[in-house]
Amino acid sequence: MKVRISSILCLAMVIGGAFSASAQTARPDRIILNVTENPATSAAVTWRTSTAVKESFAEIVPAQADPRTMSKAVQSKAVTTPWLSDTLNAHYHSMVFPNLTPNTLYAYRVGQGEDWSEWFQFTTAGKPGEPFTFIYLGDGQTNLLSMWSRTIRKAYEMAPDARLMLHAGDLVNRGNRNVEWQQWFEAGGFIHSTIPSMPSPGNHEYYYTPEDSGMVSAFWRPQFTLPENGPAGLEETCYYTDVQGVRFISLNSQEIEINPANMLKQKAWLEEVLKNNPNQWTCLVFHHPVLSTKSTRDNKEVRGHFQPLFNKYKVDLVMQGHDHTYARGKVGNTVYVVSVSGPKMYPLDPQPWMQKTASYTQLFQLVHIKGNKLRYESYTTTGELYDAFELEKKKGGGNVFTNKAPAGTAGH
Incomplete structure (x- = not known):
């Protein structure tokens, strides 16, 4: 309800910023x-x-x-x-x-x-086993109308029949600032109304008062209608959906980092969702990377408590944001990706897990599922293919990884 x-x-007292006084009409x-x-x-x-x-x-x-x-x-x-x-x-x-x-x-x-x-x-989504494409976007966050708009619009141009669009947190910069949500909605325009969105909250969707340790934006639950199949108290931020043989799971990684009780709730819930998963593929989206792209960043709670579950249940793809760079690497059975779709950028530090990297590059990702194959493609906001790989599912759940990145693009 x-x-x-x-x-x-x-x-x-916490909305703040310049915005229209009320909804338009x-x-x-x-x-x-x-x-x-x-x-x-x-x-x-x-x-x-x-x-x-x-x-x-x-x-x-x-x-x-x-x-x-x-x-x-x-x-x-x-x-x-x-x-x-x-x-x-x-x-x-x-x-x-x-x-x-x-x-x-x-x-x-x-x-x-x-x-x-x-x-x-x-x-509507098809039946399990039918091929489909989905879109994955890292942080939009800033300059949403002026610069993030070109990324989401290019993604739609290249995948207008996508079955869903994942947002890996920090959709806006200040979660209780109405003008930023206005720009986010304007930037996506009718795209938001035609491709089902699957947003996962980031730290910038949170606000803090002296009385609490952090709360999700007051706009979040009124303006999104998402599955309420997650842990009590984390409804519409931690949840899952099943699409054509893929289980998509959103974790609330901000609560993992700031709230030990909610971390344990999500951990127990996730194990049940992974254990009782009838789908061939498993993809997760959340904000704070398991493996960061900066030596000064380390999300210990996310990595320490959740990566063992990813290993145990052979999660296929983990899609993240937060670090405002691009990095992709396969660790065990799981491919981890950090990406950024907006213009706010950071430099990166090469890390052993990274097999492909970029900095100061706005990107969007198209992922194609067809039977026992998952093809991942990362494009620049101007439409050039930057990275690609293919996973082939083998009997028993393990994946064979094939690098499909175009020759000559940066990275290591």
């Missing part, structure tokens, strides 16, 4: 499609309106070229969550579309009365 007023009301904005636990048969959408809108609706129909079929759309009332402070009042609305047909093109819109969005189209 997405009514979470009590956790939102107290944020007046009764017409929906910030419309985003999110993954559900089973995106083959359901889809989640969230949007925002002014507080004048007391109730809002979503309509969905199998998409056809005949525009008359829109009149057959099924309408459902959304769950509405007030977002209240002394400087910003808005209503967030959410809908989970149930009972959908796998691998089917749908059209949907959201709104009420005379104020409706355009019709968006998306395709």
Whole structure:
């Protein structure tokens, strides 16, 4: 249930920064499609309106070229969550579309009365074993509208039929600053509304008060509708979804680093999710790298408590952010990647685990799953292939790694 007023009301003093005083109008904005636990048969959408809108609706129909079929759309009332402070009042609305047909093109819109969005189209996930592509983006964080926009748009241009898009934390720089979320949504535009997003929180989605050790952004849960199948208290930040034979898992690595109790919760939960995994492939996304790209950075809690589980259950791919560089390396059965999609950059220090590196380079990743093969491709924001490899799954779960990186690109 997405009514979470009590956790939102107290944020007046921490929003900060320049932003519009309220949601633009009764017409929906910030419309985003999110993954559900089973995106083959359901889809989640969230949007925002002014507080004048007391109730809002979503309509969905199998998409056809005949525009008359829109009149057959099924309408459902959304769950509405007030977002209240002394400087910003808005209503967030959410809908989970149930009972959908796998691998089917749908059209949907959201709104009420005379104020409706355009019709968006998306395709539900297919059945296990059917090939698909997904997008992985490291930190966007800064200059979102001016410079991160070109990365997400190029990724969409090259993979418009992607089944989902993963964000490895630090989507914005200050998680309670409305103007940054506005830029994040503007930069992605209709892409957010057509490819289901799977965001994982980073340290910059957190804020701190004298009374606590850190809390996720007040915007996070109202503006995303994500699976609530994670540990109690970490809903919609630690969760999993199954897509066409791949188990995708988001960990909340900020809580791993700052909160021992929540670290242990996630560790126990993750072991169960990995142990009881019917899928052929396992991919994780979270923010703090298991293996850092800087000698001055070391996420000991993440590495010490979670890498043994990755080894034990032969996790295939771990996608991370935080270090604002690029590095890729295979350790045991698992390939670890650190990437950055926004313009904030750091230098890197060569480390033994790295097999391919880059610095001061905006990148996005396309990952293609086809049967027992996983092909990974990392592209610059200008569209050049920078890195690539292939994993071939062998009987028993082990992977054969083949480097496919183009000759002449930097790295070691």
